[in-house]
Amino acid sequence: MRVIVTGAGGFVGRHTCKALIASGHDVVRLDRALMPAPASESIEGDLCDPAIVTRAFAGGCDAVVRLATVPGGAAELDPLSAWRTNVDTSMLLTEAAARAGTCPKFLFASSIAVFGAPLPPEGVDDDTPLAPRLLYGAHKAMIESWIATLTRRGEIDGLSLRLPGIVARPIAPSGMKSAFMSDIFHALRGGMPFVSPVSAEATMWLMSVDAAAKAFVHALAAAGPLPGDRAVTLPALRVRMDELATEIARQSNARTGLVSYEPDAALETAFGALPPLNASRATDLGFHHDGSTERLVASALATIARTEGQK
Amino acid sequence: MRVIVTGAGGFVGRHTCKALIASGHDVVRLDRALMPAPASESIEGDLCDPAIVTRAFAGGCDAVVRLATVPGGAAELDPLSAWRTNVDTSMLLTEAAARAGTCPKFLFASSIAVFGAPLPPEGVDDDTPLAPRLLYGAHKAMIESWIATLTRRGEIDGLSLRLPGIVARPIAPSGMKSAFMSDIFHALRGGMPFVSPVSAEATMWLMSVDAAAKAFVHALAAAGPLPGDRAVTLPALRVRMDELATEIARQSNARTGLVSYEPDAALETAFGALPPLNASRATDLGFHHDGSTERLVASALATIARTEGQK
Numbered sequence: 001m002r003v004i005v006t007g008a009g010g011f012v013g014r015h016t017c018k019a020l021i022a023s024g025h026d027v028v029r030l031d032r033a034l035m036p037a038p039a040s041e042s043i044e045g046d047l048c049d050p051a052i053v054t055r056a057f058a059g060g061c062d063a064v065v066r067l068a069t070v071p072g073g074a075a076e077l078d079p080l081s082a083w084r085t086n087v088d089t090s091m092l093l094t095e096a097a098a099r100a101g102t103c104p105k106f107l108f109a110s111s112i113a114v115f116g117a118p119l120p121p122e123g124v125d126d127d128t129p130l131a132p133r134l135l136y137g138a139h140k141a142m143i144e145s146w147i148a149t150l151t152r153r154g155e156i157d158g159l160s161l162r163l164p165g166i167v168a169r170p171i172a173p174s175g176m177k178s179a180f181m182s183d184i185f186h187a188l189r190g191g192m193p194f195v196s197p198v199s200a201e202a203t204m205w206l207m208s209v210d211a212a213a214k215a216f217v218h219a220l221a222a223a224g225p226l227p228g229d230r231a232v233t234l235p236a237l238r239v240r241m242d243e244l245a246t247e248i249a250r251q252s253n254a255r256t257g258l259v260s261y262e263p264d265a266a267l268e269t270a271f272g273a274l275p276p277l278n279a280s281r282a283t284d285l286g287f288h289h290d291g292s293t294e295r296l297v298a299s300a301l302a303t304i305a306r307t308e309g310q311k
Numbered sequence: 312m313r314v315i316v317t318g319a320g321g322f323v324g325r326h327t328c329k330a331l332i333a334s335g336h337d338v339v340r341l342d343r344a345l346m347p348a349p350a351s352e353s354i355e356g357d358l359c360d361p362a363i364v365t366r367a368f369a370g371g372c373d374a375v376v377r378l379a380t381v382p383g384g385a386a387e388l389d390p391l392s393a394w395r396t397n398v399d400t401s402m403l404l405t406e407a408a409a410r411a412g413t414c415p416k417f418l419f420a421s422s423i424a425v426f427g428a429p430l431p432p433e434g435v436d437d438d439t440p441l442a443p444r445l446l447y448g449a450h451k452a453m454i455e456s457w458i459a460t461l462t463r464r465g466e467i468d469g470l471s472l473r474l475p476g477i478v479a480r481p482i483a484p485s486g487m488k489s490a491f492m493s494d495i496f497h498a499l500r501g502g503m504p505f506v507s508p509v510s511a512e513a514t515m516w517l518m519s520v521d522a523a524a525k526a527f528v529h530a531l532a533a534a535g536p537l538p539g540d541r542a543v544t545l546p547a548l549r550v551r552m553d554e555l556a557t558e559i560a561r562q563s564n565a566r567t568g569l570v571s572y573e574p575d576a577a578l579e580t581a582f583g584a585l586p587p588l589n590a591s592r593a594t595d596l597g598f599h600h601d602g603s604t605e606r607l608v609a610s611a612l613a614t615i616a617r618t619e620g621q622k
Contacts (some may be wrong), residue, residue, distance in 0.1 A: 032438065047322065079406065080406070083402060087398070087402075088394075088399065091394060091398075095391070097392065116463065129539070129540070130456070131459070131460075131539065132460050132463075133460065133463055133464060135460075137460070138456065138457055138460035138461075141456050141460075142453040142456055142457060145441070145449065145452050145453055145456060146449055146453060148442070149442075149446070149448070149449035149452075150449075152442065152443075152444055153444060173473065179558050228440070228442065229440070266513075
């Protein structure tokens with residue numbers, strides 16, 4: 001398949017492109033800035049520029065993977081700019097995909113932020129109503145709905161994948177309020193102390209970036225009856241913060257006592273109180289999480305090691 | 312209350328402004344073009360112009376009524392322009408309302424188009440999932456979701472009112488696929504033949520423009536627990552096309568035999584196959600439909616007569 005990936009230069013984007021290429025797809029990488037990568041076409045520019053969109057679709061389009069986003073914290077700081085990227089540009093991309101005339105697959109990176117916070121303590125499943133509180137989550141919910149409409153109209157073949165916390169992102173100003181979930185990996189791996197902004201008992205939904213990349217590759221091939229709203233919550237491991245810390249320290253041979261807890265009430269509510277997740281829709285379609293905290297941590301640490309090796 | 316009404320120059324807008332003024336509200340009318348009207352402030356311009364928005368909100372804001380829209384047929388012909396008006400401009404208006412700092416009421420004119428077509432034959436109620444097929448309906452569903460989010464955030468006090476077919480609109484190129492519902496009033500009242508594009512047995516959800524205007528006035532005062540998604544489907548009369556024709560002819564003293572039927576399959580599916588409607592959420596909040604086909608027709612004909620009297 002010729003797959004156009006937007007946000008290809010981002011963290012999830014880089015890993016998804018690699019996984020797509022490894023699966024034999026022709027990948028068109030699109031982003032404002034891109035590092036060189038083998039076996040793919042690269043287009044640097046902004047999707048708001050019609051010439052860029054025309055270039056990307058010129059060679060045909062079997063699928064689009066829409067990853068670029070202004071995440072939670074950054075969206076709250078600049079709502080109008082976030083709207084442009086998250087809402088308007090997503091629409092422009094669906095328009096281009098529809099115009100391709102091939103009813104291409106359209107995979108949209110949505111987020112568990114569509115469920116809002118606090119979440120129902122008894123758990124979240126595929127019938128939990130969407131009730132975002134972050135602008136970012138609201139943008140995702142709106143585009144999910146838009147993609148479902150265009151799919152009903154037969155213009156695209158859409159699927160929104162709701163991603164949990166993806167680890168371990170690089171240490172960088174990402175605009176993500178949930179950055180602490182990745183920062184703990186970098187800290188303990190480097191033998192540095194880490195002050196957790198959520199409690200030891202905080203529960204999070206996590207997925208390694210490799211598992212996320214695999215989910216996008218799988219979604220291109222996913223067969224079976226897709227739900228009417230064309231959205232699935234990806235399976236995620238539900239991990240306690242102290243158990244995560246212990247496992248990272250163990251695999252990193254870090255000394256004990258590096259982690260202390262100074263919970264921030266807002267972060268605890270938004271990211272540290274995630275109830276049990278029943279993602280049976282996605283599981284039935286063949287999507288998987290990392291399998292265990294041990295494997296999640298191993299995968300995340302391996303990602304960091306690979307990235308450092310490339311420097 | 313100081314109520315800012317956008318789309319104040321449109322059909323529903325003119326009647327809503329009149330009803331708001333009659334109820335003692337201070338009305339700020341906003342549209343690209345406005346006829347003079349007593350007892351209200353008028354601002355002509357485009358909401359995309361920040362200066363216009365600033366002017367509208369300068370005197371304070373207790374409530375916003377968002378009526379302007381690019382309707383079904385017109386939106387299909389120019390999707391990008393419809394997106395700008397229906398989605399982007401609605402967002403800009405919510406932003407301005409949120410910035411007012413008073414958590415103003417925000418009434419959004421949504422549409423039964425959010426339910427899509429064909430509708431479940433057994434009926435529609437407050438639990439029927441949204442599944443728009445028209446771009447217009449998709450835009451409405453997205454902004455409903457956006458308004459619910461901003462309401463959860465405490466930035467506005469939103470409510471989306473899903474309007475059924477509103478009669479009798481003026482004869483004019485309105486961009487509405489459902490224009491036939493109004494055209495039949497004008498034809499029979501003038502003693503002219505009318506070819507119905509839906510069958511005699513077609514069932515429609517209708518409301519007079521006076522009842523719609525009353526719904527907006529009522530919504531400003533509506534007390535009681537509002538639903539979490541902050542959207543209500545307004546009660547509507549379910550009327551058969553032949554019964555509507557008979558009642559219009561009777562009240563207009565029109566001769567019989569003026570109406571013939573040449574159903575168009577697409578219009579019949581979209582507008583002529585509306586199942587029973589249970590709008591109990593709205594009814595519980597004190598919203599009403601016209602009460603009977605007789606009263607609906609009387610109200611619609613009176614609207615036409617008043618408009619003609621003003622010419």
